[in-house]
Amino acid sequence: MVVSNRYARLMFGHGALERQRVDGSYEVYGATTERDDDGPDHLDEREIALLVGVFQFHLATVTAGGHPYIQYRSGPRGFLHHLGDNTIGFADFHGNAQFVSVGNIDDNGRIAMFVADYPRKIRLKLFGRARVVDAADDPDLLERLMTVGDSRIAARAERSIIITIEAFDWNCSRSLVPQYDRDYVRDLNQAHAAETAELRSRIADLERQITES
Template sequence: MEPSAIRYTSDVAFTPTVKAMQTRLGSREIYARMEAQRGFGTDLTPDVSAFIEAQRSVFLATANVDGQPYIQHRGGPAGFLHVLDARIIAFADFIGNQQYITLGNLTDNPKAYLFLIDYARRRRIKLWGEARVVEDAAWVERLLPAGYKARAGRAIEFTVTAWDSNCPQHIPQRFEADDVKAALEARDEQIREMEEAAVRQEARVRELEAEVARLRALARD
């Protein structure tokens, strides 16, 4: 859709055909109110920025000149996605299977889409925009997560056109293995501390009982 055709921020997704479908299926009134009241977001809020930078996984969608879509997964430690300002997200493009479908698509068509989902908190963020490839070694080095063993030959910069947050309905709750391990270790440590405290308390009780017995003996004498 050309920028001149966009009246509401949600028009990036709600084309005339989509709106006609909403009308036919009965949801148009709901989204018309949304458009009039708030629309999709444009600038990334502090809450959304924090959500993005906390993620360890992202899906990047592109399309070639024929409109054939392609989705690529990118992952890394929390913080590998960098929110540079209210509109720009950047990350090092780690070397993978070297098919370069995303890079080829972006060469012909900069339109792109990011989809982020947090299963543990059952939250997802959708971002529409444009992406470009940056082959600047110094910039790529700055974007690389510290201590992460991966190579990257370039960076991807994503400029946000609009974003939206979905409700948690139908998102299965899942947890990262590292988070589960940390939670179990914290639980086990808490149990150990409680057991040690119980042992100390029991020893103190025995001391007090012995002291009471001693004092009673003295009283009898």
């Protein structure tokens, strides 16, 4: 199976390729850039499952001066939607009205995302192009993005952010420190409580059988 080289062609500049040659890693990474662009990476079930299951991610945009601007985004699990093919989107919740990320997207649609599942030590880097859709231009789209399951997000939002993914890369789990949110710990405790209750019931049944024998 030939791995797509879109990520390598987007990320590996001259400096990175030269470093790889010196370090000896060029054949593993940079050599893929020698062939023609394979085109966008395709989001598959694994990537989609991670994206629609997170409650947080980091979004990087590009300022007019060329600097990266990183912003933390969060919401209820499912607030990041898969809209089909390589397109994802989320509602832009009301913030401090600086509009740095939104303005950067208006000026230069290039974005990067860092998405992690900390309990399982899984992380995914994605790169693509984004666009901003104001609520007045497509209210149905925003309403879709404000809906998670059978519930509607209570936060205020005036626009949608739609992203077309061009490339992604799964990172290894090394050095990623596991973190556990309240819901994860609650679900884990409930599972343990149910298992404990079942074991106690089985012990009680065995004790009765011994007493009656």
